[in-house]
Amino acid sequence: MSDLLSIGASGLKAYSRAMSTIGDNIANAQTPGYARRTLALRETAGGTQSALVSRNVSPGGVTIGGLSRSVDKWLIDDARVSESDATRAATRLSWMNRAEDALSDDSNGISTNLTKLFTTADKLTADPNNKTLRAEFLQAAKDVAAGFQSTAKTLADMSDGISGAAQTAVGELNTNLDALERINDGLRKARPGSTNEASLLDERDRLVDQIATQMPVSASYDDRGTVTLRAAPSGDTLVGNATVTHVAVASAADGRLAFSVAGNSIDPSSGNLAGLGQAADHVADQRAGLDAAAAQFAAQLNAAHQAGTDANGDAGQPLFSGTTAATLTATSLTPDQVAAANASGSNGNMLSLGAMRGANDPEAAWSGRLAEQAQATASARAQESAAWTRADGAAAARDNVSGVDLDQEAADLLRFQQAYSAAARTIQVARETMQALLSAI
Structure with a gap:
């Protein structure tokens, strides 16, 4: 019994x-x-x-x-890598959408005011002595300069925003690295097969997932389940041998980001940090392109205006000063100082200015810049959609097991x-x- x-x-x-x-x-x-x-x-x-x-x-x-x-280690790793890449694409797309908004005519009116500038010049060819049209011509020039300044400030603020987001992301990443080492310490003391060990392993995997959404990592495990985490593909150890090495980020003058581990430069290929790095590069390129567009625009319009004579018979003065988008300023002129005439007649210079419109004029160049940004954003949107589709499939496969x-x-x-x-x-x-x-x- x-x-x-x-x-x-x-x-x-x-x-x-x-x-x-x-x-x-x-x-x-x-x-x-x-x-x-x-x-x-x-x-x-x-x-x-x-x-x-x-x-x-x-x-x-x-x-x-x-x-x-x-659990299935392969499915976990696949879901982790897929989500990391999708996070990169989503972060990059978010900032590219903002860049597209900053360059759009709704935000700065550059496209509209460029058209207005040339349209007013065309009107002046028919009535070159009309002071109202002359004033409208000068006002359009001021509005274009203000649009460049506004866009330059928006893009500069965007660079600062990306830098701040990177600092925050790196701080969260380092916090998770510290927490992961504490989990490792708990696993070294946990009784095998216990509920406590299972809870620690769940938290370990959750932290590694969180870290992988920030940057690509490779993980290896010992017989107690403690993890050694390395940055991929550089191989720099982040967590291992009871030590933690933090990630650092620095911002250049133009807003580009540089990441490092223990002084060694790393270039994340996926994760939130990669998305922020790519977004910072894109905005920096747009800022440089905007400065180049402003300088080219000012040089073309100044040369065209200085080729004529004003209502007083004096040589035309520059319409703009400044060499960057942020410093582009319309020169303070009176309507009589609009150089509408040249040697061919009282409207000759306005005719010449109107003839600038074509493949290489400021209006066409700006439209081309907007088209390039729209195309880049559309491509990023397609990549983001595909990346999340892949990530959702990998997560579903993992969840079928776990x-x-x-x-x-x-x-x-x-x-x-x-x-x-x-x-x-x-x-x-x-x-x-x-x-x-x-x-x-």
């Missing part, structure tokens, strides 16, 4: 733990980073010592072999409840049999 009691007692203990594990699975079905847990149950080995019989017998029953997590299926858990719960009742009934039968035997004595 003592063997029967041992069998029932072992069943109660094992099935109670199994139901508790299922309860954890159900409670954490929506918890990010949680991997489904399974309790390993096996038949008690022969030749063991039971709780009630102190000799080398085989009482039977069930024993707990430990807790395991349902995720909690509530239907399966409900079926297992019912199965273990019945097993628990059977174990309890076994103890009851043993008790009733023992009482019957004692009563017969």
